[in-house]
Amino acid sequence: MTSYRLDKGGLIDRSTALRFTFDGALHVGHQGDTLASALLANGVTLMGRSFKYHRPRSVITAGAAEPNALVELREGGRKEANTRATMVELYDGLVSKSQNNWPSLDFDVGAITSLASSVFVAGFYYKTFMWPKSFWEKIYEPIIRRAAGLGTASKLPDPDKYEKSYAHCDVLVIGSGPTGLMAALAAARSGKRVILADEGSALGGSLLNEQEEIGGQSGLDFARGVIAELSSMPNVTLLPRTTIIGWFDGNIFGAVERVSDHLRVPDPYEPRQRYWKIHARRAVLAAGAEERPVAFGGNDMPGVMTATAMRTYANRYAAAAGRSVVVFGGNDSIYRTARVLKSHGIHVEAIVDSRKESKADAAGIPVLRGALVADAVGGKAVKSVHLADGTHINCEAVAMSGGWSPIVNLACHRGKKPVWDANLLAFLPPDNGPAFTVAGSAAGKMLLSECLADGAAKGAVDGKAIEIPKSRDEAFAISPLWWVKESHDKAFIDYQNDSTAKDLPLAAREGYSDVELAKRYTTTGMATDQGKLGNINAIAILAEATGRTMDEVGTTTFRPFYTPVSFGAFTGPFTGHHFQPVRKTPLHDWAEEQGAVFVETGLWMRSSWFPREGEDWLASASREVLATRGAVGICDVSTLGKIDVQGKDAGQFLDKLYCNTFSTLAVGKARYGLMLREDGIVYDDGTTSRLAEDHYVMTTTTANAAKVMAQMEFAHQALFPDLDVTYVSVTEQWAQMAVAGPKARPTLQKLMDGLVMTDESVPYMAALEVSIMGGIPARLFRLSFSGEHAYELAVPADYGSMVARAVMQAGDEFGITPYGVEALSIMRIEKGHVAGGELNGTTTAGDLGMGKMVSTKKDFIGRMMAQREGLIDPNRQQVVGIRPVDPADRIRSGAHILKQDDTPSMANDQGYITGVAWSPMLDMWVGLALLANGRARHGEIVQAWDGLRGHRLMAEICDPMHFDKENKRLHA
Amino acid sequence: MLIPCPHCGTRPVEEFTFLGDAAPTRPTTNDPSSMEAWYEYVYLRNNPRGPIEEYAHHSGGCRSWLVVSRNTETHEVFGAVTARDFSKAKEAKA
């Protein structure tokens, strides 16, 4: 086909030659083209296939609402499915492909579904594919799935970067047509902070696409002048290529800036897209209006498009949709369209005006009044049109205009519904108050002069007016034109979803007459354009079919996103390893030197084990346990939450937080504490030490540190505001290491400045402020999670690794070994100490065997609710020890417990294993479990049932303390 | 949604953690006869469609607990006070 590029005009740079491919064929376009305009200019009108019937499709629009010309853009990890060719700025080297066809776009086998299309009406699949039952998943559904969907998404990681940013302004103006430019100008001249955003590749809105006259110059020059003024003002931010995607609570707008999508690849250091959250004190929506198609037969055929699109292709892109055109509509703008096309040398065969009369100027072009286009005829391209009265007109393209729908989407994102205007034949935006106003065509102002004035008025700050330039208005008179029922071919409402005008009365007949039900039954409005083109036509047809008014039918719900948004934009830089921040302990460097393998624990990286040559995790952890229990080990416990609690009422406050008592704790001592939730369930545990009369330092578990802090803040501020207490997290100030084992004391002794460590000077549960290594302030606690004679030493974090190295050196003569959380976990299970598996948010103090700790003398969080019958029932699951009867067997965490002879069933389920460990001390697997009435069942033989992994073995219930029951080692 | 923190100024919802209705008051006694009151305090909520006074923690900011007045149907925010002031005012009323 010959070129459809017009000889002159357009905002394209003819001196550039941009090469691109579509389905492998090479084409050339210019800077300023979109992929759609360049394809049209190259005579390529077949751009895609429809969803259900695989009908040949081309562009319907020249903008964001495009439902048909969706392509696969780019390749590899950059491949994007469903990209609107109308929004793709052409770049050299662009690669694109058509979608949803096989074997080719031109010859698409899927089109045979058209033959059976009389069966494939709206909702057909709800009525069939039910027999035989097994066929649905095996046969029908896979076929449907393969047929459905449009483009193919890449399965490779995206190589590009994304960014997020906040922005704040006094006035946000959305849309930069005549309305938006005036609004931004009015606001900006007052000195206020203004952001002007437009999704177009350049600012100017419809002024870039139309032949207008404003202030004695062309609309384009007017726009350029305003933009120049705005860009010179420091209080103005211009955001072209930026779509406002939604309006949210607090007048917060989401926006996506396509920073690099117009390039083959982004510049280094530049993101592909930037997601903005704009906090706007006030915003003006100047989004314009969308032209509606008319439902006539074959209104989806390549060559049929909205009149605005056809004018835009001619004016802005110097591309002709066809050499001869029929213009069809029910309003005055069709005359303008015909004149514009004529001015570009495109032959207009006729203006087909559905109305009997119009005063508009036809510039000598033949006009058929009171006439209707019933069908476009052709196939892959329009060859002619049939009018309802049987007239036949040859043409290559049809420009249609059903009227305008103000783009009210954003104004409806927070729940309000638009209101029908029977004169304008348009849904107008609801009143959202002064923080978010709507101006120009988006508010139903269809004349240019009205748009300029309305924009200026709505943008003005404190009523400060700016001068409004004179302009020339086009005539605007409109009559309803929705559906030409004389059509023979399908008349499409929702192009992409292939829903037709006839589907809507069918839905109504079947009981789906509510607009929301009709939407769901026919899928009208659910495609990527979200009904921007078709919904109002659908409402009109539904109204007629059910004898209701437009308002009675109403619109479906407008929801974000205004246009589809890439996941990457919302993700920003938080991908891959940067999904969440990494939190490292002050001993990280030291642990790394020691060859630690790290494990994610919440956001922390903790040293998990310290393998030596040839060791797996189990061998390493076992060796670490043996070394610790045999002599001395050192473990990083810095991740435990540490909270400084100070003040006159600190003790009283802790008494409220814990079920046991802290106000009586002696200075210089630590105590284990159990914290409940208000519902009586255990929340957290840890030791709290009293450093001074009015100063405690509390520790929490790693997992709950932040939650406990929030609970304290709540308890103090909301429940007990009269207590004179302060608390602050000092977790990060201290590097903390457990030094455990029979040689712990002689090891640490070497670091002490002056302190002679004895059972008297540092007794069990001592908590002392000491000085080490010649003046480093430290805290020394004699605590033990491992069951050994052990200490925890805390030093200011910057010294952490240095001190850990010193401890290693001091312990060298004893064979000191670093141990990680695996070894820690083995030792705690050997000793029956509870941790995450048992503190699972459903256990009580009694379940954990700590019922005696619960005070009955004071008020504390959780006291009352803990006494409910369900929480004191003796048949509750209680913590027990468990070990295989045959020491060669391996019990597994997560196995359930059955009585010795019971068959597996929920009714027979007695509990489950919460944690297991290979005990190098006992030479067998040992575990902890929660077992119904477990404390009374020590010695019972049970089944450890692990059907999930195909294991079942006999195990013995025992005391949770598997090792050193008398705690001799602790006090050794 | 923007929350006017009395300490930090106006901040967006992502900096806050919510804990629901602030109307229930923690009983002051542990007397067994108060069980019903405790149950109501811990478990029952008015859960209004419309205005609510709710606890919000400025967890991503100053870490104060606030009581925010807001409409649960429109998400309109009317204001915020500190939980401390709210509790004291409630106490004074009782």
Place this chain on the structure above:
Amino acid sequence: MRYNVFSLIKNSFSGHKNWEPAWRDPVPQKEYDIIIVGGGGHGLATAYYLAKEHGLKNIAVLEKGWLGSGNIGRNTTIIRSNYMLPGNNPFYEWSMKLWENLEQDFNFNAMVSQRGVLNLCHTDAQRDAFARRGNAMRIDGVDAELLDREAVKEMYPFFDYENARFPIKGGLLQKRGGTVRHDGVAWGYARGADSRGVDIIQHCEVKGIKVENGKVVGVDTNRGFIKCKKLGLATAGNSSETAKMVGMRLPMESHVLQAFVSEGLKPYIDGVVTFGAGHFYVSQSDKGGLVFGGDIDGYNSYARRGNLPMVEHVIEAGVAMIPSLSRVRVLRSWGGIMDMSMDGSPIIDKTHIEGLYLNAGWCYGGFKATPASGWCFAYTIAKDEPHKLNAAYRLDRFKTGHMLDEKGQGATPNLH
């Protein structure tokens, strides 16, 4: 008119002009034996089973909006029975069994698709918790498989295994889990109930409940007073408001949960997958859109729409799990109002008022429960006592301390 391929072809010859309405649009009668408030999945299923299983007549479902306008019409359509507590497990498995025969039962293709539900785990502790859960399932005859990293990788090679912040260590798979077309469920139950004589009355809002001498006698609606002998409330996110009509306060908060759909794609992800290191779950609809969601926004809400922070949160998690999602586009977001209970489990029970029954507290898991919930609620209403399957869903369990807390979060509804 029965739906099948023959009726479809036959109707195509007459241009589909002769289809009968899927359900009638009746004028409310003055009195019903049983009124169900709420034309969502649970209300419609209840009416269906009251008619079908208990042979009851003279039933109405009153729905304030259009049929299925509540959470049934806006959920992410995941069905599964991977629960672990004795009070929950048999109930959800019964639901699964009902799903498996549902369409033939009510003659409507709701596209029950047992594509498998895979929960990923990222830590040893999570794997242990899955082992516990999987065994609780298996012990009761429910299918469950524990997968290691390699097995997950074989199923979904395009997830992030190399560069992940929280590496995938395995997962718990329930092959019988999957998805069901949400609207189809509402419509199928509606059609099934209607054909058994139930009056489904749309745009009929209950505004008051009349109780005399401790007994329900009827409801005030925007279409007048309607008498009834028994009244079942199945109003999901609006439950506190309806309970308030008889002066009841519920152990419940209403929260907004958002969901999302991407542009349509050719088959991309086969089953349902949930990410274990952030809140994200995804499946692909028969139409090709990726349907996904995550956490509730976190604040009390009746607004059916959420805010951007949760959008970002969910999508960040999604891309962390599947890096190639980065260039896929999200098309639409919406919200529904969840009846978040104080222990994350539902309530199906009688109340202290004679003839008044309550079905609520479904959190984000009530879609999968629809058949069993309707079935059990119908039983409870018909027999005036709970069935053993819903015996644990007592309203007084919070008072007695018999919570059913699968997540162990306690009385903090927005954490369930």
Place this chain on the structure above:
Amino acid sequence: MTERTFNRVSPLQDVALQGRFGADKGAVGVSFTVRHPMSIVTVIARAGQGAATAAALKGHDAQWAGSDQWFVLAENRGEGALYRELKAKLGGLASVSDQSHGRVIIRLVGPRARAVLAKGTPVDLHPDAFPVGKSALTQMAHVGVHLTRVGADSYDVSVFRGFSESFWEWITEQAEEFGYQVI
């Protein structure tokens, strides 16, 4: 008391390497400095002592850090010296906790510093809303931060030490488009 110093190791020691990075055209947009070692002390007024504490902190570099809370900063002080000094001075009025090792302060200077920070914080950094001397507690990149405007074009951001490396990676990446240097 004599002030003793020890060799403190910054968690960013191996990460914050000097040089120029990112876009290499034109002047740098932002310069980063890690302020280390610093003395940082949290001061929290006891009940009813907010005003008195604030008065007692006159003359110190005290930055607002929440209701009746401050971070007091100093450079070139020995280990624990500032903490001990404030504890002695404020005894009874306020609680004092040493955080010198617990937080890392990164200073941003330059014409694009504000744009870099806006990528993280929802705080409006316009000088009318966030003048010199003002501090805010907020979040950036999933990390809690304490942010202070210390000059027209300069800001201090302080984060928990454990997050500092991650945070450093994020904030410097945000500056790439403007070109940045680490001093």
